[in-house]
Ligand SMILES: O=C(O)CCC(=O)C(=O)O
């Protein structure tokens with residue numbers, strides 16, 4: 001399941017954090033690319049290392065508070081987080097994210113847009129599955145969460161600059177299919193609770209949700 005969440009981080013907070021990121025030193029994205037990805041990765045990045053830069057950690061902490069994000073990821077740990085910067089004519093060609101980062105499995109990838117949508121042209125995040133491609137142009141605060149197993153790329157930025165936070169998560173629930181099933185059940189629970197209250201149906205759904213999670217969580 002690919003989930004697009006708008007306004008994942010409150011706009012005022014986001015703007016202040018992004019402003020402070022501007023003082024940070026970005027390095028060549030090629031540093032963390034594997035042998036093949038090196039041939040197609042053309043951007044700059046800012047990595048979260050030993051709790052620095054603090055602004056990036058702050059951004060991550062705000063993101064973690066989004067209920068939809070936690071409901072869909074079942075995050076066990078954030079394996080890696082960074083900010084990507086693409087200037088005009090920069091792109092990240094087709095690749096699949098590494099399955100292991102620092103010996104930890106990556107189950108879910110995400111991108112949080114940090115640039116207002118009108119500040120850049122091109123720069124869509126494109127994900128490929130067996131049926132073809134789908135692309136998302138992310139604005140400030142727009143979040144895309146997707147299973148790490150897809151081939152994907154970022155189209156060249158034709159004008160302006162695209163800034164985005166990207167990250168990888170190890171999930172308590174390894175299978176994307178199981179996560180989707182749990183997410184659907186959770187949505188049904190919320191709907192039932194909102195519309196009819198804590199009915200017997202709600203209790204049954206909650207029992208199924210929690211017992212499936214107990215089966216699958218690792
Ligand atoms: O910038 C993005 O939206 C995604 C970048 C990406 O695919 C990566 O860093 O592996």
Ligand SMILES: [Fe+2]
Pocket residue numbers: 095096097152
């Ligand atoms: Fe990627």
